[in-house]
Amino acid sequence: MTSSDVVLEQRIKEIGKQLSHPPDSVEELLTVLDKVEKLLSKVDQSPKWSMIGALRPSITALIKDGLSKHSDVDVKVAVASCISEITRITAPDAPYDDNQMRDVFKLIVSTFEGLADQSSRSYSKRTSILETASKVRSWVVMLDLECDALIVEMFEHFLKSVRDYHLDSVFPSMESIMVLVIEESEEIPVEMLKPLLAHVKKDNTDVLPIARNLSERVLVKSAEKLKPYLLPAITALGESLDTYTKVVTAVCKGTTATNESKLTTTSSDQTDQFAVSIQQKKSKAQQLSLTTLPPSIIETILCLLPTAEAARTSILSREWRYKWTKIPKLVFFHSIEVAQLLPSDWAQMSDLEWARIKKDMRCKLFYAIHQVLLLRQGPIHEFTLLMNADRTCFELDQILLHLSGNHTIKKLTLKLHHSDPYGLPLSVFSLHHLTDLCLQHCAINHKPIFNGFGSLTSLTLNEIRISRETLLHLLSNCPLLKSLYLLIYEGQFVGDEYPFMKPSNMELFKCLPVIEHLTTSGYLIMSLVQASIPEELPASLIHLKCCTIEDMCFVDAYGLPFLADLIKCSPNLEKIKLEINADCCIETKVDKLEEHSVNLEEYSDIWLEHLNELEIKNFCNYKSELEFVKLILARSPNLKKVILVTWMDDKIEEFEMLKILLRVPRASPVEISVESC
Template sequence: MGNLSPLSDTRFSGEYMSSIGAGQPGSPPGRVKFPSLYTKFDLDRMYQDPDAPMLLESFEAAWLKVGGNEDIPRALTTTSPNDLDVDNWKKTIEYFQKEEHKVASERNKKVCQMQTTVNRGGLYHKNYKRSSVTCIGEDRINNLPEDLVDSILERVPFEDAVRTSIISKTWRYRWTEIRALVFDKKFSKKFAKNEAFGHNEFIKIINQVLTLHKGPILKFHHHIPNMSVDSFQEVDQWMLLLSRNGVKELILTSSNQHYELPSYVFYCLELTKLELENCFFKPPLEFEGFLNIEKLLLKDIDFGANLCGTKINLPQLKTLSLYSCTNVYNFNIKATKLRNLTVIAYPDAMFATLLSNLTKIRFFYIDAQFLKMFTAENIPKWFPHPVNSLRHLWFGKFQFGDLDQLHGALCLLRNSPNLKTLTMNLEMEPQADIGPASSILKSPNSLDYKLCRLTTVEIRYLEGSKPELLFIKLLLAHSPSLQKFTIKISRASNVQKRLEIAMKIMQFPRASTKAKMFYQL
């Protein structure tokens, strides 16, 4: 069809009207509106039917849907809709004659070739199936790359990954090849909402999954829920299965009684990440260490009294986190590549060998109780040389009234010449004697070293005691590169006291001209 000629604002071109046969006497209406269809269908007979207007309207709608071009020029002769002016109506009609619309119309025609029945302005195929619905004849979901599908399934909750089996036949068993199986706390809580849920049902679900699973399991996250159990035989069997499937990431937590790790776990030599919570850690005698592990987190772990002196070789370990473990006596960990170390709630820990590996550590998060071990006799043995690699230091539950903690903190600061950030969470011990701590901090030799690289300091839960203020004054005077000092004052103090604390700190001299003080009152 050729392009439309310019049209006036109020009426259509007479030449164009005559070209489509409008107003020609004696012309059957079917010949005028559908000249190309007249040779194929008996349109004259259709117009003789009493219901001709309704039949014609349905016929025209169907023909337009499959790309009929005869309806486009006819639309120009039609009065524009009430809420659309003539100009916009012309532009709308002209759009249907553009090449892009013709291409789309031709494409839709191919889609409709398989459709045979007119159904209220739409077309419906009698052999329609859900699996045959496609977008422009192309099945994009079933043709996704396998790596992309695996990545998607590993990022959604496991129960949702299983539900993808209803998408199509291609997806029916894709979930059985997932390389990451996550049965965490969220998973167990969802099943616990069911009143019929119990130990047997939970074990049965995981057994079925592992039975149907195909291929390697690179990540396994399992939480043992709080339920009555006589033994952990099923869990032991799962650990055996994992040791034979090249698992690289194992996360095992328990809300139940302590779970004793079977020997199979210590033979998962391809592990790169291991997180354990509420377990007994008793490696076999021949165990020498995990050679590939890079991240190790141990929480509420009981190492047992017979582990004393056991050497654990972790040559690739970069991050070690230890929380509230017991029976840790001379726990011998050799980790020459250790970069991040977290030690929380270890009143009985003796990490002499571990601390000898601090020469390359960059992040050190330490419970203040652990600082008590930094006594005058231990410091020369543990820190014969400065820890030049240390960049970030964090003290938790620090009490200025405890002199052992204060000595340990000052020792670490003296031996960290390249320290950049310091964070302290304070904890005020009720009725603590703060006199000795104040005397130490007043001494000119309390910190006989400039913290030349320190740029950021944050002290939280400040009570405004004399030792706290003296320590802040000490840091400001010994940090020539300081840029940001943030103080979060304890909410236990009233507003007036908070303002008084801030006014006192603002009067302290600063070694850095760029230091900015931030207060969270």
């Protein structure tokens, strides 16, 4: 959050409080409302939680009868202009409840009555309200709230107040709103058509040419929708088709597509040019319309958006209203962006206020999730949640319990950042159709008696709290597991006080019979398994193709033995990627570095027929590391590339290292690349 954002929030808070106790003087009140509108115009749509809080006093004050039903017309227009900005900011969500929104629309529509008076003090505000209503499509909510009489009143205001000087922005906004209201209406009542037909009567000499032009353009652009309604409406009004201009006849006969340019009555050359321009834009818009895309492509596009953003497409049109409810992929995320707060914000915020803000945002997120789940119309294949959640987050228990009844979920991702991790409920283990599970900063506190995941092929366990026994039980009950990302750090294993309970490397490997991609860390190796090297290796990881070890340590009693066992058990390895923990090497004495070097004679039976790439990051050129590289070079007949990313600043040392590696026995003509970090 920038300093200007902080200042804007503070000013909006202050003006909102001032608006809660408005001055009695009309002039003073108009001055305050002008300030409110100016500040609101600087707020982007869908602002941060802190801005929503700053807006709350203004949102509440503007809807009070003392302002929204003020006796002064200019005050009412100014209030409507402020509320119009509020609807823009919160779109597509409504800032008020249904009854309040009906009053809001009544106020907004009343401002359109004075659009003809260009000399009015509030003229610019009226045009701004109109343009905002057109842009944010607030008329969609009017249709949902069944404000039929209000829509007819709006049409009448448009046709009575439109003037030649409105061609630049007002005319297009009026036309857009009227056309789209007709297109989005499920049925077209006679009352909605009555003002349009009245302005295209041949004998109606009281109609301005620009108003007739507006009416004709709306009829032509809505021809397909209006065709079945127009003749019955004319009959209901006691009129005949001959009473109206040729536009009405063309709409009824379906000939508007070929005769639109002939049927458009213009008031001037400027209007004619404007009509041509609009028609060209319309043609391009039709060609590029998302609605014309196949449903599968629309679904793919919506799946790429966070669910909250996908839901916002509901405001595009009635046709789009519920498209998002059928997407199979749900993504929710929320994090209080502490990094964007200035130090002054922290200083001013008490612990109680900070806790309240976090609680409010958490409640808002879970309410949104429940609403989405309630509106779901199709199966859920993927569910992703990123948030701060601790062990008291019982709302998440209810969501996971609800999802456990959905037998179509294939991918579940929970990334829950908190020092006091959320405890995973047993209901998760009833998601038997899961193929992909990602857990971060969770705790699995259950005894190893639960069923595993028979269909799971990919598992990510990142910084979770779990016992060794429970971890092995989970892995052994995922018989189809092909990809494992296992990063658990020191202190995260439950039961560290019993080091003698550590399993051997082989016990771990037996749990991964079909594993193809394995990522783990040196910290986990040290905490999870024993340091001993068995004489025989009964387990075989024959499917393992890629192995990645982060924070690898060559100079302890765990890292190298584990890696040696892994290589011996993995004859089909294609890639080895190691990231050395540089701190481990720096803090270790030279004699210990020598102690853990590799003796090639002990690994004479290793033969990596399929290995084609070795990458080592933070390579320090210690003996243990160098001997390991020599081993791989000597035992890999199809090795194509060795990448050593080093911190070495001494080019002479780097050159000497390369000379050594180029002289050692190699089973293949491998390319050795040394890069700097």
